[in-house]
Amino acid sequence: MITHADSAASNAEVIALAAAHEIGVYARQPVAFVRGRGCELWDADGRRYLDFFAGLAVTNLGHCHPAVVQAIHTQADRLLHVSNHYHTVPAAELTALLCRHSFAERVFLCNSGAEANEAAMKLARRWGADRGGGRYEILATTGSFHGRTFATLTATGQEKYQRGFQPLLPGVRLVPYDDLAAMAAAVRDETVAIIVEPIQGEGGVIVPLPGYLPGLRELADRRDLLLVLDEVQSGLGRTGRLFAYEHAGVTPDIMTLAKALGGGIPIGAMCARAEIATVFTPGAHGTTFGGNPVACAAAVAAVDALARPELLAHVRELGVYFRERLEHLAERHDMIRQVRGLGLMLGAELDRPGTPIVERCLQGGLVINCTAERVLRFLPPLVITRAELDEGLAILERALAG
Numbered sequence: 001m002i003t004h005a006d007s008a009a010s011n012a013e014v015i016a017l018a019a020a021h022e023i024g025v026y027a028r029q030p031v032a033f034v035r036g037r038g039c040e041l042w043d044a045d046g047r048r049y050l051d052f053f054a055g056l057a058v059t060n061l062g063h064c065h066p067a068v069v070q071a072i073h074t075q076a077d078r079l080l081h082v083s084n085h086y087h088t089v090p091a092a093e094l095t096a097l098l099c100r101h102s103f104a105e106r107v108f109l110c111n112s113g114a115e116a117n118e119a120a121m122k123l124a125r126r127w128g129a130d131r132g133g134g135r136y137e138i139l140a141t142t143g144s145f146h147g148r149t150f151a152t153l154t155a156t157g158q159e160k161y162q163r164g165f166q167p168l169l170p171g172v173r174l175v176p177y178d179d180l181a182a183m184a185a186a187v188r189d190e191t192v193a194i195i196v197e198p199i200q201g202e203g204g205v206i207v208p209l210p211g212y213l214p215g216l217r218e219l220a221d222r223r224d225l226l227l228v229l230d231e232v233q234s235g236l237g238r239t240g241r242l243f244a245y246e247h248a249g250v251t252p253d254i255m256t257l258a259k260a261l262g263g264g265i266p267i268g269a270m271c272a273r274a275e276i277a278t279v280f281t282p283g284a285h286g287t288t289f290g291g292n293p294v295a296c297a298a299a300v301a302a303v304d305a306l307a308r309p310e311l312l313a314h315v316r317e318l319g320v321y322f323r324e325r326l327e328h329l330a331e332r333h334d335m336i337r338q339v340r341g342l343g344l345m346l347g348a349e350l351d352r353p354g355t356p357i358v359e360r361c362l363q364g365g366l367v368i369n370c371t372a373e374r375v376l377r378f379l380p381p382l383v384i385t386r387a388e389l390d391e392g393l394a395i396l397e398r399a400l401a402g
């Protein structure tokens with residue numbers, strides 16, 4: 001047994017302990033991280049890594065951002081939990097902050113991206129029942145990822161995640177992504193909402209055509225549908241705007257957030273227009289830990305930092321630089337078929353499975369990820385410097401060369 005005080009535990013010891021006790025739903029890389037700072041991580045054997053993954057788009061401010069850590073310490077000394085039977089200062093501040101920085105007028109706080117999307121789907125159904133003439137059907141898209149609960153899994157248009165879990169939720173239908181005509185044709189009398197990611201993350205960093213989100217907005221307005229944007233991965237500065245919908249010049253009716261919201265602490269949020277949110281009356285929905293004071297204090301500090309115009313400008317600038325460097329790599333390495341993405345949400349599609357490259361990068365001291373089997377995904381902390389990008393790209397180039 002490794003105790004918390006036993007700082008001498010090695011990677012191998014941690015991995016063996018986990019392997020003997022965990023339910024094996026994760027295909028983990030063979031490394032145990034013990035410390036992080038900014039864009040750097042250290043493993044249990046004392047080895048340093050550069051992080052181009054940010055804990056799957058969570059540590060957008062870098063590891064252990066001082067303002068987030070300070071907010072957690074301060075709040076942990078004051079109050080850890082009281083339940084949603086009562087108000088707390090951090091939760092009230094966070095909902096106000098999210099409304100100040102977005103289209104939203106009302107916010108429901110929860111604990112994860114799946115829960116935020118689950119809440120959005122329930123809100124859409126309740127709105128359909130109360131105001132929408134009894135409509136209930138939700139249209140989602142192929143290639144999407146919205147979470148692992150039954151409702152969000154049903155809206156997740158990837159067979160590999162759904163296999164063995166049928167029957168799924170009735171009243172949810174999948175339509176091809178980035179296909180306005182298909183979406184328009186799919187709307188029928190029962191349809192109440194459309195849920196999409198502004199950029200598909202898990203699906204392979206798929207950026208839709210510029211007219212897609214405005215077209216969905218127009219369709220939703222014309223057919224009296226709710227437009228739900230899942231910004232769990234694309235939101236909170238990742239694309240160089242606080243929310244990805246800002247690039248398209250349209251606003252959703254409902255937006256979901258999680259991942260980077262808590263600066264590394266679990267939290268989710270469903271943000272909505274007031275008129276829609278009113279159908280969620282007392283008792284209609286809830287969760288014990290939603291709005292937890294420590295998570296909210298961390299999130300207030302994180303959103304404050306993520307919304308700074310200079311940080312967002314830095315993401316846009318370094319996003320262009322990173323993309324150009326990846327395009328140069330693509331010229332030298334035939335295995336890279338396409339480079340795509342926005343801001344610091346970038347992907348390089350390969351002509352082969354990406355896992356061996358991810359493993360070689362890790363061996364070289366760089367943390368990256370592969371999604372949709374062949375897409376190397378780059379989600380570095382948004383505070384990354386040009387020098388750190390260069391250092392990581394040199395490791396990537398060596399990994400590509402084999």
Ligand code: PLP
Pocket residue numbers: 112113114115117145146147148197201202230231232233234258259
């Ligand atoms: N929505 C999107 C776009 C995601 O990328 C994810 C997770 O990767 C989720 C929802 C689910 O979030 P969580 O894992 O916090 O439930």
